[in-house]
Amino acid sequence: MQETFRDFLDRLREAGELVDLRQPVDIRHIATLVDQSPKALMFHNVIGYDMPVVSGIIRSRERAIMSLDCADYGEIERKLQKAIDSPIPPIRVNTSSTAEVTMSGDEVDLFKLPIPMSSIYDGGPMITAGVVIARDPELGYNSGIYRFIVKEKSLTGIDIVTPNNMRMFADRAFKAGRPLPISISIGTHPFEIMGSGYRAPIGVDEMAIAGGIRGAPVALAPCKTIDLPYIADSEIVLEAEILPTGWTWPEGRFGEFTRLMGGLHWNPLVRIKSISHRKDAIYYALHMPWENTWLAAPTRYAAIRQALKNAGVIVKGINVTLGGCAFWHAVISIKKQPGEGKNALLAALSVMDLKHVVVVDDDIDVFDPIDVEWAIATRVQGDKDVMIVTNARGKPLDPSLPPTPVGVVPTTAKIGIDATIAEGIPKERYERIAYAYADTAKIADYEKGKTDSPGAAGNEAAVEALASEILAVIAEKPLYYTAIAERFASHDFRTVARAIGHLHTIEKLWQDPEGRMCERGSKFAARPPQK
Numbered sequence: 001m002q003e004t005f006r007d008f009l010d011r012l013r014e015a016g017e018l019v020d021l022r023q024p025v026d027i028r029h030i031a032t033l034v035d036q037s038p039k040a041l042m043f044h045n046v047i048g049y050d051m052p053v054v055s056g057i058i059r060s061r062e063r064a065i066m067s068l069d070c071a072d073y074g075e076i077e078r079k080l081q082k083a084i085d086s087p088i089p090p091i092r093v094n095t096s097s098t099a100e101v102t103m104s105g106d107e108v109d110l111f112k113l114p115i116p117m118s119s120i121y122d123g124g125p126m127i128t129a130g131v132v133i134a135r136d137p138e139l140g141y142n143s144g145i146y147r148f149i150v151k152e153k154s155l156t157g158i159d160i161v162t163p164n165n166m167r168m169f170a171d172r173a174f175k176a177g178r179p180l181p182i183s184i185s186i187g188t189h190p191f192e193i194m195g196s197g198y199r200a201p202i203g204v205d206e207m208a209i210a211g212g213i214r215g216a217p218v219a220l221a222p223c224k225t226i227d228l229p230y231i232a233d234s235e236i237v238l239e240a241e242i243l244p245t246g247w248t249w250p251e252g253r254f255g256e257f258t259r260l261m262g263g264l265h266w267n268p269l270v271r272i273k274s275i276s277h278r279k280d281a282i283y284y285a286l287h288m289p290w291e292n293t294w295l296a297a298p299t300r301y302a303a304i305r306q307a308l309k310n311a312g313v314i315v316k317g318i319n320v321t322l323g324g325c326a327f328w329h330a331v332i333s334i335k336k337q338p339g340e341g342k343n344a345l346l347a348a349l350s351v352m353d354l355k356h357v358v359v360v361d362d363d364i365d366v367f368d369p370i371d372v373e374w375a376i377a378t379r380v381q382g383d384k385d386v387m388i389v390t391n392a393r394g395k396p397l398d399p400s401l402p403p404t405p406v407g408v409v410p411t412t413a414k415i416g417i418d419a420t421i422a423e424g425i426p427k428e429r430y431e432r433i434a435y436a437y438a439d440t441a442k443i444a445d446y447e448k449g450k451t452d453s454p455g456a457a458g459n460e461a462a463v464e465a466l467a468s469e470i471l472a473v474i475a476e477k478p479l480y481y482t483a484i485a486e487r488f489a490s491h492d493f494r495t496v497a498r499a500i501g502h503l504h505t506i507e508k509l510w511q512d513p514e515g516r517m518c519e520r521g522s523k524f525a526a527r528p529p530q531k
């Protein structure tokens with residue numbers, strides 16, 4: 001039996017991850033209450049509406065993991081990759097419970113749906129969890145999630161400022177002077193949210209990716225007023241058309257995935273032709289920004305891994321960082337062959353909207369910001385290891401881009417930092433500090449009272465005798481100071497140090513190129529670098 005949206009809500013509830021609020025709540029308070037709650041919230045009594053509202057269901061890493069029935073976050077990416085490799089096409093069913101109540105024509109009234117506002121400067125209530133299905137006469141089906149701001153009872157905008165496939169579909173329809181029919185499924189399982197959020201190439205049906213993630217075909221039911229399907233498991237479906245208005249209508253502002261208040265956008269209008277919903281439908285208000293982030297990030301992991309695989313670079317770890325809004329930044333560790341720091345950057349910077357990428361060696365923990373910064377500090381020469389690409393495809397929501405005229409999508413600069421150890425640099429410069437006796441001298445033992453046995457303390461004659469012994473040893477084989485101290489541990493350390501000091505005094509001591517003690521003038525002795 002396939003898990004439905006409602007089954008998932010029940011699972012959250014059973015796990016203590018969803019709290020039911022049954023008292024009357026003003027819809028204007030919903031966004032801030034969700035923001036303050038570590039749990040998902042179900043508002044059963046939203047003042048003025050007949051429908052409950054659920055929000056925050058994938059707003060945490062843990063709930064994102066739960067939503068896709070995974071053991072850890074990494075498994076989400078593996079599941080997605082499997083789905084990309086082996087998509088499962090959707091199946092068609094004749095109808096679904098979503099069709100229980102239908103408003104069409106003049107009855108259509110978006111104001112009957114409990115669509116909340118969220119951030120303080122929002123331009124209106126925003127539908128945030130609509131999974132859109134469209135078809136282009138030549139290019140086939142496309143799905144994605146796009147936001148719809150409510151303007152009139154049957155009119156919205158659609159936020160497709162970004163150069164994605166849906167924008168291309170709408171643009172083609174606009175240029176042909178025809179509307180673009182779309183179905184908007186609201187209240188769908190995260191399987192479908194993730195599948196549609198994956199930016200598949202034109203011609204690849206994202207509902208088949210969703211099926212691959214689910215492990216079973218997604219059931220699609222037919223709309224009544226347009227020749228398109230909707231997701232049969234959804235709570236609500238809007239049948240609509242993107243009108244051929246072009247990118248001419250002001251929309252927003254809106255609190256974005258960037259964690260910033262987005263600016264005014266210019267978008268097409270959308271006419272809602274019918275609204276269908278279950279008799280006891282639940283409205284899903286996807287909460288910005290984190291509910292957008294947790295299932296969007298794995299799509300980037302998968303795309304980066306694929307790009308580096310194609311480039312023939314062996315990847316150890318990837319971190320699409322939260323500071324980069326799980327969107328613009330990646331830190332990637334690789335098992336490097338010569339030159340691959342740069343190849344990895346070239347491949348990764350082509351992925352989606354990544355803007356800044358750092359590539360490190362496989363001894364660096366990509367999830368430890370201090371380790372990554374340390375690699376940048378100790379392995380980067382700015383004139384050789386920083387790559388800047390200008391005029392690449394950009395994300396219009398990047399607030400650092402200069403304004404562009406309406407309808408013009410801005411381009412961006414991309415930066416790659418190769419923080420791998422450069423070719424030609426001696427590896428021993430990167431030997432990390434390791435402490436002598438780390439495997440035998442344990443603090444826990446000393447806290448319990450362990451004592452060390454005192455070595456023999458020597459007089460001047462004993463020091464000189466020990467110095468001769470040490471010299472004989474290092475004349476054969478250079479030794480690090482600590483190795484000498486250990487080798488002659490029957491003496492106390494002070495006596496050993498004095499003996500080595502004596503060898504300095506009588507000018508018998510030198511060091512080899514690795515810093516080990518050796519006999520002065522011997523074949524092991526280091527020479528100063530020549531000019």
Ligand SMILES: Cc1cc2nc3c(=O)[nH]c(=O)nc-3n(C[C@H](O)[C@H](O)[C@H](O)COP(=O)(O)O)c2cc1C
Pocket residue numbers: 128129142143144145146147159160161162164165166167193196197198199200286291292295296
């Ligand atoms: C929760 C959520 C909300 C999103 N909202 C928007 C949006 O309003 N506008 C947009 O262009 N993309 C939005 N996206 C991203 C697109 O859905 C995503 O890039 C998708 O893969 C685009 O598909 P397409 O290139 O096939 O059109 C959103 C993604 C998620 C997960």
